[in-house]
Amino acid sequence: MNRADQNVLGSVNIPGVIAGMMTLILPFLGAWWHLTIGVDAIVVNASPFEVRTIILGNGVTSPLFEWFCLGLKLGVMYLGVLLIAGSALPAMGQSEGIARIFIRFASKKLFWLVLIFVASLIIFIALANQSATILPFQVHLPYLVGTKTVSANMENMSITVPISMKLTSAFGVAVVAAIIGIYSRITQKNM
Amino acid sequence: MGEKIVGWSVPIIPTLLLVSCVAAAFATNGWDAKATLFAEDPAKIAESLAGFGPAAGxxxxxxxxxxxxxxxxxxxxxxxxxxxxxxxxxxxxxxxxxxxxxxxxxxxxxxxxxxxxxxxxxxxxxxxxxxxxxxxxxxxxxxxxxxxxxxxxxxxxxxxxxxxxxxxxxxxxxxxx
Missing domain, CATH: 2.60.40 (Immunoglobulin-like)
Structure with missing residues (x-):
């Protein structure tokens, strides 16, 4: 590798490129969180880009929510493109100012998206755990990850419901991409 | 000047994308709020899930x-x-x-x-x-x-x-x- 190539590589914000590529593919990696009630009585696969809810074999959909998730998907892909462009522009001899704008805008957005997603889940579960006022039995769901069996006895009936929640590998990729995205901003400042 | 234009246009694009998608949701459902929010009538969904009522057969x-x-x-x-x-x-x-x-x-x-x-x-x-x-x-x-x-x-x-x-x-x- 000659000195010119080394100079080019030295101008590339490598964490930014990695974060950008991970952010670009993130909308296609599937659900971030999986909830199962029963074996498959109720199944929820959730991510910021798609929420699939199946209740007793019937899919529950909302066109508005699907279109909104498509907007988020396109937005996150746009962030990935900005990260890659902002990381590569200095190496191409293009405006470093524009590169800085790209990295500054895109580097933290995924982190906030992950945070808002986790906070939304925690609020949803907290509300479900407060459902004693509308259900005849108390529900104590685990937060984000875990399994629990909810049992209730009513007048002539008893019901046992296994509940399982887990975070998926796609969520792990999102967290790693968010962290590398923030690191790319620090790298850009030091370049 | 170029940086200024880029500086204010970069944040606008994702907002435009979201707004466009929400508008598309309403447009593809005839600007009907209920049809846009729910793919099927919520009452029919509840009936089919409960398995009772006229839909039960x-x-x-x-x-x-x-x-x-x-x-x-x-x-x-x-x-x-x-x-x-x-x-x-x-x-x-x-x-x-x-x-x-x-x-x-x-x-x-x-x-x-x-x-x-x-x-x-x-x-x-x-x-x-x-x-x-x-x-x-x-x-x-x-x-x-x-x-x-x-x-x-x-x-x-x-x-x-x-x-x-x-x-x-x-x-x-x-x-x-």
């Missing part, structure tokens, strides 16, 4: 036939599942009146009901010794001509959710003899 339980042979009574029940997942009737038993006594009729083995399907359950039981004869008149019948059923106990597994029901008295719908 046939009865849940139907007594097809009962036979008495010697000291054994066999009751055939048809169960129609309203849900779109398979269910397993793990246990089903009830008492029927025979003369002054009662006889417990039970399902010998678990039966799987397919999604939105039906299954026949043959419940068997032994008549009390003093009524080990084939006289159907001794079987206590309700006004409809069906056996009077008491003390229904049922355990059913619907896609992993286990339901246990214990009732004191019930009548099954079905053809009369």
């Amino acid at each position: 046939s009865e849940l339980f139907k007594l097809n036939d009962y036979t008495i042979s010697g000291d054994r009574v066999v009751i055939e029940i048809e169960i129609n599942s309203p849900v779109n997942v398979s269910a397993t009737v793990e246990e089903l038993s009830f008492d029927i009146g025979v003369g002054d006594s009662t006889s417990t009729i039970a399902l010998p083995a678990p039966v799987i009901i397919p999604a939105k399907g039906s299954a026949s359950l043959n419940l068997e039981g032994a008549l009390p010794d003093s009524h080990a004869i084939s006289d159907p008149q001794d079987l206590q019948l309700m006004g409809s001509g069906n056996p009077e059923i008491r003390g229904v106990k049922m355990k059913i597994d619907v896609a992993g959710i286990k339901l246990e029901i214990k009732e004191s008295g019930a009548e099954l719908g079905g053809d009369t003899r």
Whole structure:
């Protein structure tokens, strides 16, 4: 590798490129969180880009929510493109100012998206755990990850419901991409 | 100057994308707010999930036939599942009146009901010794001509959710003899 190539590589914000590529593919990696009630009585696969809810074999959909998730998907892909462009522009001899704008805008957005997603889940579960006022039995769901069996006895009936929640590998990729995205901003400042 | 333009246009693009998608959602559903929010009528969804109401169609339980042979009574029940997942009737038993006594009729083995399907359950039981004869008149019948059923106990597994029901008295719908 000659000195010119080394100079080019030295101008590339490598964490930014990695974060950008991970952010670009993130909308296609599937659900971030999986909830199962029963074996498959109720199944929820959730991510910021798609929420699939199946209740007793019937899919529950909302066109508005699907279109909104498509907007988020396109937005996150746009962030990935900005990260890659902002990381590569200095190496191409293009405006470093524009590169800085790209990295500054895109580097933290995924982190906030992950945070808002986790906070939304925690609020949803907290509300479900407060459902004693509308259900005849108390529900104590685990937060984000875990399994629990909810049992209730009513007048002539008893019901046992296994509940399982887990975070998926796609969520792990999102967290790693968010962290590398923030690191790319620090790298850009030091370049 | 170029950096200024880039600086204010970069944040606008994702906002435009989101707003465009929300507008597209309404536009593709004829600007109808209800149709945009819900793909199907929420009342119909609730009905189909509960399996009751006009959308349910046939009865849940139907007594097809009962036979008495010697000291054994066999009751055939048809169960129609309203849900779109398979269910397993793990246990089903009830008492029927025979003369002054009662006889417990039970399902010998678990039966799987397919999604939105039906299954026949043959419940068997032994008549009390003093009524080990084939006289159907001794079987206590309700006004409809069906056996009077008491003390229904049922355990059913619907896609992993286990339901246990214990009732004191019930009548099954079905053809009369």
